[in-house]
Amino acid sequence: MDNMNLNKHISGQFNAELESVRNQVLVMGGLVEQQLTDAIAAIHGQDLEAARKIVANDHKVNAMEVAIDEECTRIIAKRQPAASDLRLVMAIIKTITDLERIGDVADKIARMLTDNANKPQPPLVSLENMGRRTIKMLHDVLDAFARMDLEAAITVYKEDDKVDREYESIIRELMTYMMEDPRTIPQVLNVLWAARAIERVGDRCQHICEYIIYFVKGKDVRHTKVDEINDLLGKP
Amino acid sequence: MDNMNLNKHISGQFNAELESVRNQVLVMGGLVEQQLTDAIAAIHGQDLEAARKIVANDHKVNAMEVAIDEECTRIIAKRQPAASDLRLVMAIIKTITDLERIGDVADKIARMLTDNANKPQPPLVSLENMGRRTIKMLHDVLDAFARMDLEAAITVYKEDDKVDREYESIIRELMTYMMEDPRTIPQVLNVLWAARAIERVGDRCQHICEYIIYFVKGKDVRHTKVDEINDLLGKP
Numbered sequence: 457m458d459n460m461n462l463n464k465h466i467s468g469q470f471n472a473e474l475e476s477v478r479n480q481v482l483v484m485g486g487l488v489e490q491q492l493t494d495a496i497a498a499i500h501g502q503d504l505e506a507a508r509k510i511v512a513n514d515h516k517v518n519a520m521e522v523a524i525d526e527e528c529t530r531i532i533a534k535r536q537p538a539a540s541d542l543r544l545v546m547a548i549i550k551t552i553t554d555l556e557r558i559g560d561v562a563d564k565i566a567r568m569l570t571d572n573a574n575k576p577q578p579p580l581v582s583l584e585n586m587g588r589r590t591i592k593m594l595h596d597v598l599d600a601f602a603r604m605d606l607e608a609a610i611t612v613y614k615e616d617d618k619v620d621r622e623y624e625s626i627i628r629e630l631m632t633y634m635m636e637d638p639r640t641i642p643q644v645l646n647v648l649w650a651a652r653a654i655e656r657v658g659d660r661c662q663h664i665c666e667y668i669i670y671f672v673k674g675k676d677v678r679h680t681k682v683d684e685i686n687d688l689l690g691k692p
Numbered sequence: 693m694d695n696m697n698l699n700k701h702i703s704g705q706f707n708a709e710l711e712s713v714r715n716q717v718l719v720m721g722g723l724v725e726q727q728l729t730d731a732i733a734a735i736h737g738q739d740l741e742a743a744r745k746i747v748a749n750d751h752k753v754n755a756m757e758v759a760i761d762e763e764c765t766r767i768i769a770k771r772q773p774a775a776s777d778l779r780l781v782m783a784i785i786k787t788i789t790d791l792e793r794i795g796d797v798a799d800k801i802a803r804m805l806t807d808n809a810n811k812p813q814p815p816l817v818s819l820e821n822m823g824r825r826t827i828k829m830l831h832d833v834l835d836a837f838a839r840m841d842l843e844a845a846i847t848v849y850k851e852d853d854k855v856d857r858e859y860e861s862i863i864r865e866l867m868t869y870m871m872e873d874p875r876t877i878p879q880v881l882n883v884l885w886a887a888r889a890i891e892r893v894g895d896r897c898q899h900i901c902e903y904i905i906y907f908v909k910g911k912d913v914r915h916t917k918v919d920e921i922n923d924l925l926g927k928p
Contacts, residue, residue: 529778529782533774538769553789638870641871645863645867648881
């Protein structure tokens with residue numbers, strides 16, 4: 457049902473262009489998901505080689521953002537989309553900004569690992585767990601985006617609560633660690649920044665959920681409470 | 693010269709709509725600037741009443757973002773802008789996202805102050821200095837936006853270097869403070885988050901500079917080096 461509008465242009469160049477730009481978003485999303493997955497795996501293995509590869513790859517994500525953005529502006533100028541087509545293009549323009557920032561998080565984790573190399577390590581297990589949860593969120597929101605699936609988007613949206621709780625607990629853990637051994641403060645701060653960045657991935661996945669809701673429902677739900685977003689499912 | 697395209701629609705409803713939405717951005721920018729100014733002033737005076745007012749006002753900034761965004765989408769659908777008109781609308785859509793996030797920074801500083809109330813305070817003087825520098829950047833970039841002034845935008849862009857250096861020095865200062873008295877770690881972390889948030893204001897002002905450059909030059913300079921941005925001034 458939610459795909460109805462996506463299938464409206466049953467033929468023609470415009471349809472092909474919209475499909476192509478949608479696919480580019482999914483390719484970009486796939487790359488960002490890979491970068492984040494590699495970064496979280498690198499935490500586990502303390503893998504500096506992998507970390508350096510992630511940093512080197514970040515420019516690809518940036519280039520995709522710029523290319524997709526340009527293509528969207530071109531489509532608006534040339535095709536003058538209206539209604540749900542325009543909402544799709546607007547949703548894409550916003551989604552790629554958040555995807556690019558999630559790419560930056562992978563880059564930041566990788567830099568944290570190289571900065572902290574060969575220094576006493578604070579516990580990183582909880583960071584990995586939170587990281588894996590955000591990878592799952594990103595994966596699921598890209599899936600919801602591919603199908604413009606309202607229900608799936610709302611499910612992902614609500615997941616962020618768990619990320620926030622894990623984040624709070626990591627901060628407490630790292631705070632205790634610093635208090636017990638103040639010499640580790642510089643390294644622990646690096647880990648704190650990485651934790652903060654990972655927590656932001658959850659927020660950014662929520663943003664993408666909001667754009668999906670905007671596309672499907674034509675309603676801007678940014679800055680709305682989770683209850684109201686939940687209500688959208690009940691209202692056809 | 694840079695205003696050339698702004699004056700193209702010498703009459704008509706379309707012109708009025710573009711002007712109106714541009715003005716709304718400046719009003720939103722003014723409110724955000726006020727919120728940030730109040731937040732930095734509240735740091736100085738440890739003013740909890742002011743801090744609470746900032747938190748209570750944040751929803752106004754959010755509402756303006758949503759309203760301007762809606763208006764821009766409406767203009768695209770109804771007026772089918774092309775060339776520099778479309779670039780203006782796209783620049784506005786992106787600018788308001790960054791303005792809203794700067795509003796969040798004011799909110800975050802205010803919350804830091806209330807969280808840390810009546811607890812031993814780490815030095816906040818450097819935070820204020822950095823804060824004042826970012827207020828100046830925000831003020832100047834809004835000014836550049838109002839006139840779509842390429843040269844002014846590039847000047848603001850380059851200011852962020854100083855913010856970054858101040859930020860590094862604040863982090864070192866706060867790190868020393870924590871190491872000397874680990875009991876203060878929880879409060880200092882609150883200050884660290886605020887410092888980080890203020891540092892991000894500089895980045896967000898840079899983003900707005902990039903949108904101004906995009907409007908004036910039709911060139912997407914995100915993820916480009918400062919040298920290349922500088923070169924734009926030389927090339928008519």
